[in-house]
Amino acid sequence: MVQLTMAKALNEGLRAAMERDPKVILMGEDIGKLGGVFRVTDGLQKDFGEDRVFDTPLAESGIVGTAIGLAMRGYRPVCEIQFDGFVFPAYDQIVSQLAKMHARSRGRVKMPIVIRIPFGGGIGAVEHHSESPEAYFAHTAGLKVMACSNPIDAHFMIQQAIASNDPVIFLEPKRRYWEKADVDPTAMPDPLEQARVVRSGTDVTLIAYGPMVKTCLDAAAAAEEDGRSLEVVDLRSLSPLDFQTVFESVRRTRRAVVVHEASSFVGLGAEISARLSEELYYEMEAPVLRVTGYDAPYPPSRVEEEFLPDLDRVLHIVDKSLEY
Amino acid sequence: MVQLTMAKALNEGLRAAMERDPKVILMGEDIGKLGGVFRVTDGLQKDFGEDRVFDTPLAESGIVGTAIGLAMRGYRPVCEIQFDGFVFPAYDQIVSQLAKMHARSRGRVKMPIVIRIPFGGGIGAVEHHSESPEAYFAHTAGLKVMACSNPIDAHFMIQQAIASNDPVIFLEPKRRYWEKADVDPTAMPDPLEQARVVRSGTDVTLIAYGPMVKTCLDAAAAAEEDGRSLEVVDLRSLSPLDFQTVFESVRRTRRAVVVHEASSFVGLGAEISARLSEELYYEMEAPVLRVTGYDAPYPPSRVEEEFLPDLDRVLHIVDKSLEY
Amino acid sequence: MTVAQPAADPHLIQLLTPEGERLHHPDYDVDLTDEEYRSLYRDLVLVRRIDVEATALQRQGELGIWAALLGQEAAQVGSGRALRPQDFAFPTYREHGVAWCRDVDPLKLLGLFRGATNGDWDPEETRFALYTIVIGSQTLHATGYAMGVTKDGAVGSGDVLKDEAVIAYFGDGASSQGDVNEAFVWASVYNAPIVFFCQNNQWGISTPAATQSRIPLYKRAEGFGFPGVRVDGNDVLATYAVTRQALDSARTGQGPTLIEAFTYRMGAHTTSDDPTRYRLSSELEAWKLKDPLERMKAFLFKQQVADASFIEAVEGEADALASRIRKGCLEMPDPSPMVMFDQVYEEMTPLLRTQAEEFATYHAGFAQGGAH
Amino acid sequence: MTVAQPAADPHLIQLLTPEGERLHHPDYDVDLTDEEYRSLYRDLVLVRRIDVEATALQRQGELGIWAALLGQEAAQVGSGRALRPQDFAFPTYREHGVAWCRDVDPLKLLGLFRGATNGDWDPEETRFALYTIVIGSQTLHATGYAMGVTKDGAVGSGDVLKDEAVIAYFGDGASSQGDVNEAFVWASVYNAPIVFFCQNNQWGISTPAATQSRIPLYKRAEGFGFPGVRVDGNDVLATYAVTRQALDSARTGQGPTLIEAFTYRMGAHTTSDDPTRYRLSSELEAWKLKDPLERMKAFLFKQQVADASFIEAVEGEADALASRIRKGCLEMPDPSPMVMFDQVYEEMTPLLRTQAEEFATYHAGFAQGGAH
Numbered sequence A, B: 001m002v003q004l005t006m007a008k009a010l011n012e013g014l015r016a017a018m019e020r021d022p023k024v025i026l027m028g029e030d031i032g033k034l035g036g037v038f039r040v041t042d043g044l045q046k047d048f049g050e051d052r053v054f055d056t057p058l059a060e061s062g063i064v065g066t067a068i069g070l071a072m073r074g075y076r077p078v079c080e081i082q083f084d085g086f087v088f089p090a091y092d093q094i095v096s097q098l099a100k101m102h103a104r105s106r107g108r109v110k111m112p113i114v115i116r117i118p119f120g121g122g123i124g125a126v127e128h129h130s131e132s133p134e135a136y137f138a139h140t141a142g143l144k145v146m147a148c149s150n151p152i153d154a155h156f157m158i159q160q161a162i163a164s165n166d167p168v169i170f171l172e173p174k175r176r177y178w179e180k181a182d183v184d185p186t187a188m189p190d191p192l193e194q195a196r197v198v199r200s201g202t203d204v205t206l207i208a209y210g211p212m213v214k215t216c217l218d219a220a221a222a223a224e225e226d227g228r229s230l231e232v233v234d235l236r237s238l239s240p241l242d243f244q245t246v247f248e249s250v251r252r253t254r255r256a257v258v259v260h261e262a263s264s265f266v267g268l269g270a271e272i273s274a275r276l277s278e279e280l281y282y283e284m285e286a287p288v289l290r291v292t293g294y295d296a297p298y299p300p301s302r303v304e305e306e307f308l309p310d311l312d313r314v315l316h317i318v319d320k321s322l323e324y
Numbered sequence C, D: 001m002t003v004a005q006p007a008a009d010p011h012l013i014q015l016l017t018p019e020g021e022r023l024h025h026p027d028y029d030v031d032l033t034d035e036e037y038r039s040l041y042r043d044l045v046l047v048r049r050i051d052v053e054a055t056a057l058q059r060q061g062e063l064g065i066w067a068a069l070l071g072q073e074a075a076q077v078g079s080g081r082a083l084r085p086q087d088f089a090f091p092t093y094r095e096h097g098v099a100w101c102r103d104v105d106p107l108k109l110l111g112l113f114r115g116a117t118n119g120d121w122d123p124e125e126t127r128f129a130l131y132t133i134v135i136g137s138q139t140l141h142a143t144g145y146a147m148g149v150t151k152d153g154a155v156g157s158g159d160v161l162k163d164e165a166v167i168a169y170f171g172d173g174a175s176s177q178g179d180v181n182e183a184f185v186w187a188s189v190y191n192a193p194i195v196f197f198c199q200n201n202q203w204g205i206s207t208p209a210a211t212q213s214r215i216p217l218y219k220r221a222e223g224f225g226f227p228g229v230r231v232d233g234n235d236v237l238a239t240y241a242v243t244r245q246a247l248d249s250a251r252t253g254q255g256p257t258l259i260e261a262f263t264y265r266m267g268a269h270t271t272s273d274d275p276t277r278y279r280l281s282s283e284l285e286a287w288k289l290k291d292p293l294e295r296m297k298a299f300l301f302k303q304q305v306a307d308a309s310f311i312e313a314v315e316g317e318a319d320a321l322a323s324r325i326r327k328g329c330l331e332m333p334d335p336s337p338m339v340m341f342d343q344v345y346e347e348m349t350p351l352l353r354t355q356a357e358e359f360a361t362y363h364a365g366f367a368q369g370g371a372h
């Protein structure tokens, strides 16, 4: 049991995956000597060599495109995209090539590729450094989309993502990189594609992932003082989405609020809302409500705190849910 | 009043826009002498010259990226993307540059750019020629997303899109290019961002856009024979989405089914469902149901008819809605 | 716009004139047995016949579309035969001649254009990737694959029968795509064992090559620090020689080469296209004089490597092939709709399982007359 | 990896040695008045001071981040001053020296890095586009703008005071992006009046230029059929001369040029970066000997164009500028949160209006103590 930041927990997870399988390689911008701008790959080039951990030219389509070729050759590339806002030059390779390869080849060509993306806001960054692109990937059949919310999950989920033969978009909540937890690397992790109830409650279910899980846990703690009991579900896997766990929770609480940083319009929250009303129509006592970033480009960082859902906004919407 | 195919109605709309404003220019692959693979720009290079209608090198990021520069210079570029599946190399320019320019420049830099995309399936094409990418754009703040469903709308909406100072993703249902209607070019069109009830009914509201409007109208006609009265709303504008019109309709029918070719997971249908339950929670008698393409890559064309929503599937889900 | 004439270009590598005269080149040559010369000719003929038959089947409604290779047989057979068995090829959607050289059953190509499959050959087994339709994207896959070859140490051992090389096909139009240029960056920086094989067939649908580059395309490589050569793509011998050398250069660790095969798309872009809208028939007529099959036939006759009976035998083979294709196409079963669901992921997700089950139930309902 | 030494490169255009000796070059020269020489020096000093002050403000928590131009002053001032008033520049995020030449208030740059705005200057008025962070994307915007210049007939009239040119800035790292290479395709095919100005500062964060290209970057242009030149980017006179000539070539209708300004990023990539992790201090020491300010100062003294009192006066100006910047930064108001909503579209959409109203109500609730 060691106390690790999320960044370090990912680093250790990558290390374990590389030790386990010599075909695992890391590629991306500035991941070698620098160890990545968030130091997630710190020390790995030193220990595994430039053949297995290498800096690429500055072009994201090139990163993902060559990773596809490397996967065809039997490698298991883990690509780092430096920031969320820089994944879009690779969008064609991801959506039209990576996502479809398994289906179009009738399963003959596997794409065991992980694309790691530090995502989300809240770190005072300039433009294009605080995006939440998950809906773009979740809507794409053939991709799996994961988001870790704490060091323990980060450590195991990255290893599970690497072990998966399907392509995984692996979203890391960059503003949580420095949060710490005790990680037992010998523990048995939950299945990668399973959501988890991270706090039990009876009145309303908060559904979140990545950076907003902590926000929801904080909100639930604050609500408790006001005598309201909130359950929190950490989705972990955004696609496929573990609706069973969500349904079970909402069956109990009969109310749900989805929280994410991404814009609301055609976001993950919409899907969860739609599915909940399709499945639990007679069981819910309120519509699913959403607390999200606004339907606007991410603003200059001096106002980002107003853009992002926070504890107060979550509780405000919880109140609304309880009014039904 | 002339009878025009949708392709020709668009062509006449482009012509009218070009006559009205000398800053309107058309650019894209094979739009000049060839007139585009669907002939939508047929004859326009001949009549307006190579300076205003020009073939570009084969690179979509280049098309949209240079269009942005041309717009900064005062032009109003209309870009043709040859098929839906080829817009993704331009995704970064669209999502990170085009969509954000107005906001980031505090309105100083206008982006009066239209990106025309023939979209959707049903024409027996090979891979990447039958995609429905609307959710990717609708989720992006700063873009407007339009889909025409008939020659009359096509004719006017393309002109309105060109007249707009906001960037517009203009989706043309390629399998409807050859459907005909009487177009009166002197008529007064509805506002661009307004949805329209295209068939009145009392039992269930079908909500659709682009290629699926006709499918829904056919379904409504068939349902009538069975004594069910379906209302059909043609959204026309997917973003911004005219929820007023949708709400009014569903307030009357109390039931809604959304139909689109795109996959369901985090698609437009999810958003419409979520908003309807947020707004009309006490007024609906059934959950919003969805009839969509499956959550799989578009299949080989010999099975596309099974993939796409059709009249029977729509009615099947209408039945389900009525069971609540 | 006028298209440059290959013969006039001193940089064009040619080993066979349009009239079938054998030329010699200081840097490139081939020394093939008579049997090999005949075999190349046979390939050209059979490949053209596949193409003609597929075009006819499309006209009869059996295929949704067909992208003809007419005119590009030499570029494809020359480069395809230059591959050693261990090499890996990444095609566009027009490399039927290369597919032939990789022993991909032509019916698999037809299956794709018929809409029954997305290709359905085994890329690993045939060492021939699936066709790629999004222009240029496969050049990055090829480069990554080649980087993997280097990582595996399958390069530069000195054993050309073991060391591997990769070839990436693309067109003149594709040269403008960001991906292709990124592939050039990657390949040169990592010194990857790859040959970029650009078939400049003068047109990208209706767009002339001059809209993609104002200088000859083979020169693009210079800007990235690796060699580029222009070969007469209608000359199967020159194409073979140049490609073989470039592949061997790659496999021996000397890095990438760009080959521009200067050729001509004699047919329409695809069966959906109408080239009369954008090019003059005189251009086609001029290129007909450089037909890749005719010149090889002339060479065989001139060198007395083959006689009329050989030509006839090959025609007979072609006829048999054509009828096998026709029959196979007409008999090709439609796929089960369940293919939509079953290979999206390694294991079906719950959502897809539900959709597949609902689909099955719904259609079972139809079968029982339960439909509307 | 060792970085090539500029002095050793015969292709490097230099008009001023690191020691301040004036060189002459057959193709490029400048003939400036003493006043103009002094003015260039003044720019270098002021621009560096802006940079130093901003770096200090970031250290004190007043800016979220700062991307220093330290070491690149000559490349930026030389090219920025070469622009004619009608020209249009497309920067990256590091062109503070060019911004200075375009009369963009340095406080606007600070506002961006503080997170108060996304730049907030008027691109049209300053003829300086907003900073671009997604690497390379602005090169296509610049190319499109230049195509528009051609369409407007504002090229090749023979009047250099009227005809327009465009300059696109980017880095060595950016040269690998598809967009940049597509911009080269477009610019050459349309013969656009544009100068591609690549500051090769040897590093893209921690990645050396050799990971982007195995040959000198200026040669990239050859592959696209337009000229490329390498200039000593620490030499303000050479940069000025080469850029002026390339811009005038563009404005007279001779199409694009690629300039590689060979320079060095003397500081960290940004204030978030730690270059000790990836480069040797000896490299920095070697480049310090080529400092762009020192060599210009040496030249001024050698030529007796300026004396100590001028230097002192410039320092005084720099001090005043620095305190104006500091004061302006500390006093800079935070934006109203309503900026999130009001310019997403030309007119606010119903959805945004609802969100803005809810936001306002919600915060009004807080103000009245209505929060949890």
Ligand SMILES: Cc1ncc(C[n+]2csc(CCOP(=O)(O)OP(=O)(O)O)c2C)c(N)n1
Pocket: B029, B058, B060, B082, B086, B089, C094, C133, C134, C135, C170, C171, C172, C173, C174, C175, C201, C203, C204, C205, C265, C269
């Ligand atoms: C990214 C992308 N954009 C557009 C298309 C549509 N398209 C198909 S083939 C083609 C022309 C290709 O020209 P070239 O690369 O010269 O190959 P050729 O067809 O001549 O063999 C175009 C524009 C596409 N398939 N992919």
Ligand SMILES: Cc1ncc(C[n+]2csc(CCOP(=O)(O)OP(=O)(O)O)c2C)c(N)n1
Pocket: A029, A058, A060, A082, A086, A089, D094, D133, D134, D135, D170, D171, D172, D173, D174, D175, D201, D203, D204, D205, D265, D269
């Ligand atoms: C598309 C994209 N990918 C990655 C980044 C992150 N990033 C910011 S600066 C930089 C290096 C840029 O190097 P170069 O082009 O040489 O410019 P320099 O910073 O040296 O001025 C990187 C990788 C980005 N901004 N955009």
Ligand SMILES: [Mg+2]
Pocket: C171, C172, C173, C199, C200, C201, C202, C203, C204, C205
């Ligand atoms: Mg071509």
Ligand SMILES: [Mg+2]
Pocket: D171, D172, D173, D199, D200, D201, D202, D203, D204, D205
């Ligand atoms: Mg650099």
